[in-house]
Amino acid sequence: MxxxxxxxxxxxxxxxxxxxxxxxxxxxxxxxxxxxxxxxxxxxxxxxxxxxxxxxxxxxxxxxxxxxxxxxxxxxxTHRFVTEVGASAAPDAEGRVSRLSVRGGGDPSLTSEQWWRLAADLRALGLREVSDLLTVEDRIFDDERWHPSWQPVTARAYHAPVGALTANYGTFRVRVAPGAGVGAPAQVTIDPPIPYLALVPRAMTGAPGSRASLRVDRLAVGATEQVQVAGSIPVEGKARDIYRSVAHPTRYAAAVLRQQLEANGIRVLGATRRAPMPAEGVPLLSFEGYELAxxxxxxxxxxxxxxxxxxxxxxxxxxxxxxxxxxxxxxxxxxxxxxxxxxxxxxxxxxxxxxxxxxxxxxxxxxxxxxxxxxxxxxxxxxxxxxxxxxxxxxxxxxxxxxxxxxxxxxxxxxxxxxxxxxxxxxxxxxxxxxxxxxxxxxxxxxxxxxxxxxxxxxxxxx
Missing domain, CATH: 3.40.710.10 (DD-peptidase/beta-lactamase superfamily)
Structure with missing residues (x-):
């Protein structure tokens, strides 16, 4: 009392x-x-x-x-999360390996630019071709991507899923700009521009003074994610950036990695698969991310x-x-x-x-x-x-x-x-x-x- x-x-x-x-x-x-x-x-x-x-x-x-x-x-x-990369064997005389394996270390800040840097480091080590398989592993975290109390989960960027192997914070950007004239299709681009994100642009260019009304939906379709863009943007309007989250963070990260390997002149001929890094094989790279600060x-x-x-x-x-x-x-x-x-x-x-x-x-x-x-x-x-x-x-x-x-x-x-x-x-x-x-x-x-x-x-x- x-x-x-x-x-x-x-x-x-x-x-x-x-x-x-x-x-x-x-x-x-x-x-x-x-x-x-x-x-x-x-x-x-x-x-x-x-x-x-x-x-x-x-x-x-x-x-x-x-x-x-x-x-x-x-x-x-000063702690840095580490992404491990290994191969079935050291690159041969032509820079070829049959399998490339990547193990996520829980780094939440890997962007397309950092995946490019990782790929450039692999090229510097002599890698030129992955002839059979690209595997990715994300097992240091459990498989619960969204907290149960977040329901209903949306495709908004703030609902991005968590994973041990990610890219761009589990998000992507859609940019919508006016087309050539009223009634013309709007100019729609996606970043990163990867086949995994299948763009379906249906947005149109509206009349002067009209209100921008845009909708971006993300749907998991097979091994890809379909990004549907609908609505309209006024002909004199400024470009709009809309951010959305992906449904499968590991698949997305693998697709970004594949893009950046190819951007660095490393051909990936085989499929991509989620699988543990094999115990046998050769370690190629321990890629350190940003300092925790x-x-x-x-x-x-x-x-x-x-x-x-x-x-x-x-x-x-x-x-x-x-x-x-x-x-x-x-x-x-x-x-x-x-x-x-x-x-x-x-x-x-x-x-x-x-x-x-x-x-x-x-x-x-x-x-x-x-x-x-x-x-x-x-x-x-x-x-x-x-x-x-x-x-x-x-x-x-x-x-x-x-x-x-x-x-x-x-x-x-x-x-x-x-x-x-x-x-x-x-x-x-x-x-x-x-x-x-x-x-x-x-x-x-x-x-x-x-x-x-x-x-x-x-x-x-x-x-």
């Missing part, structure tokens, strides 16, 4: 310390919302403002703070869901070769952060990206994670550098203009859910750590985000 009264008094005194913050939280954009808010002094940890700081809410992509911190603590900022920056700045799930599964991979999975990865995250003093006993964790609505964390938990990372010589530089900067880059590039350069924070957004957690510097030069989570507001998401931006503006002392 006394503890409850003390907590209520503490909350009230914090609110009275800066009534402008409480006023912003009561604004129209967050009307009807359940909130969890905590602001503490960065140096001392003194609570400066609190509003239901222990209430557990859906964090959306604020969940990525847990994943990024745990991954940096688990692997270290860079992977985490891509993950956080762009709020890339697939990277988060791959990091969770990588943390969950057993020393005995047990494939990484969501349950094992999240158990590892709890252990890693718990060892550093973050109490997640009351948290509910479903995934690594925050896409699941089953996640439940509080503002206090997120502030604890930020403070633990901030006090760590190993973690602080990379984690802070990965956070979007208000008004400058990432998911805050076009937000919180009043707090430009003075807030570094992770955003979060699902329908009816928003949040912002990070660091801020007030007008008086005081550095604070903060977290604001809001669920169930009556206004739309845009209005709620604007209200959150007003909160950080008030927090740093801007009108």
């Amino acid at each position: 006394w503890g409850l009264l003390l907590g209520l008094c503490s909350m009230a005194s914090a609110a009275h310390a800066d009534p402008s913050l409480l006023q912003v939280l009561s604004g129209p954009g967050l009307r009807g919302a359940a909130v969890s808010v905590l602001v503490v002094d960065r140096r001392s940890g003194e609570e400066l403002f609190a509003r239901y700081p222990d209430r557990r809410l859906v964090p959306a992509s604020n969940q990525k703070l847990l994943t990024a911190t745990a991954a940096l603590a688990s692997f270290g900022p 860079r992977v985490v920056a891509l993950f956080m700045k762009n709020s890339n869901n697939m990277i988060g799930e791959a990091l969770i599964k990588a943390m969950g991979r057993g020393a005995n070769g047990t494939p990484g999975s969501w349950p094992r990865g999240l158990a590892a995250l709890r252990r890693i952060l718990g060892e550093r003093g973050v109490d997640l006993a009351e948290a509910r964790l479903a995934d690594g990206s925050g896409l699941s609505r089953e996640n439940r964390v509080s503002a206090r938990m997120l502030v604890e994670v930020l403070r633990v990372a901030d006090r760590s010589f190993e973690l602080a530089p990379e984690l802070l550098a990965s956070l979007p900067i208000a008004g400058r880059d990432g998911t805050l590039e076009k937000r919180a203009e009043a707090a430009r350069d003075r807030v570094r924070a992770k955003t979060g957004l699902l329908t009816g859910v928003t949040g912002l957690s990070g660091f801020a510097r007030t007008a008086e030069g005081r550095d604070v750590v903060f977290s604001l989570l809001a669920n169930g507001y009556r206004a739309g998401d845009r209005a709620a985000m604007r209200q959150v931006d007003r909160f950080v503006a008030a927090l740093i002392g801007q009108p």
Whole structure:
């Protein structure tokens, strides 16, 4: 009883310390919302403002703070995921091998450009032809590509599947531009331009002043994925880029690899198959991806869901070769952060990206994670550098203009859910750590985000 009264008094005194913050939280954009808010002094940890700081809410992509911190603590900022390449034998005098095998190492950041670099490295080793078979292996992760709580899964890029062997974050781009005149077919291109992505362009060029109305559907058809593009784009309109996810990440990665081998003058004559790398054979290449610090920056700045799930599964991979999975990865995250003093006993964790609505964390938990990372010589530089900067880059590039350069924070957004957690510097030069989570507001998401931006503006002392 006394503890409850003390907590209520503490909350009230914090609110009275800066009534402008409480006023912003009561604004129209967050009307009807359940909130969890905590602001503490960065140096001392003194609570400066609190509003239901222990209430557990859906964090959306604020969940990525847990994943990024745990991954940096688990692997270290200079860790590189490795993709192994082997062959049935060393290339012969003509640079020929009968079978080329690739084993995914869980690198979530391999793009077409990096697959080109891998292929160029193989050419430098003398490879010129794969005469029989190209095999790809992705067994270090389990076969669950989408978390069950994400249903219904769509073809949107944010629903990209997770796998141990991937390309372009499991996504591709469709570009639609106006055709030669009204009624003409629109110009439709796909990137990467590979046979695996079978383009079916049906979009047309609309009248001047008409509204662009485009639809891109992705369908798995046999061993390929059909990309259907329909609708219209006005004749004077600008080209539109639309991103979609693939259905089969390993097949997609294999198709991108095959394209880049051929781009480097390495002919692939046989079929492509998903199969384990044979124990017999000759290792050709251990291709190292980006340092984890860079992977985490891509993950956080762009709020890339697939990277988060791959990091969770990588943390969950057993020393005995047990494939990484969501349950094992999240158990590892709890252990890693718990060892550093973050109490997640009351948290509910479903995934690594925050896409699941089953996640439940509080503002206090997120502030604890930020403070633990901030006090760590190993973690602080990379984690802070990965956070979007208000008004400058990432998911805050076009937000919180009043707090430009003075807030570094992770955003979060699902329908009816928003949040912002990070660091801020007030007008008086005081550095604070903060977290604001809001669920169930009556206004739309845009209005709620604007209200959150007003909160950080008030927090740093801007009108």
